[in-house]
Amino acid sequence: MLKELFYTGMGGALLIKEKVEEELKKLEEKGKLNADESKSFLENLKTKGENEEARLKEELKTAIKEVIEELGLATKKDIEALGK
Numbered sequence: 001m002l003k004e005l006f007y008t009g010m011g012g013a014l015l016i017k018e019k020v021e022e023e024l025k026k027l028e029e030k031g032k033l034n035a036d037e038s039k040s041f042l043e044n045l046k047t048k049g050e051n052e053e054a055r056l057k058e059e060l061k062t063a064i065k066e067v068i069e070e071l072g073l074a075t076k077k078d079i080e081a082l083g084k
Contacts, residue, residue, distance in 0.1 A: 013049070020045065 024041065027033040068075060 015041060021042070024033065024038040029037055
């Protein structure tokens, strides 16, 4: 289920990226935006996306750890401690 959710999110992000690039090209053709501004905008958008991805990964890790703790599941650390 998580894999499907991930792929759905990635697909949506790619569609949005394509649409943004199309709109930026249109603005360039109309002379309302130059190539440097378009490039800068896309780089800024990419950076924000990467930052958001990192934040979401951390939130997901935290949520998974909480679920494991609530369910009382053994972690790798617990299993290693038993092995000693």
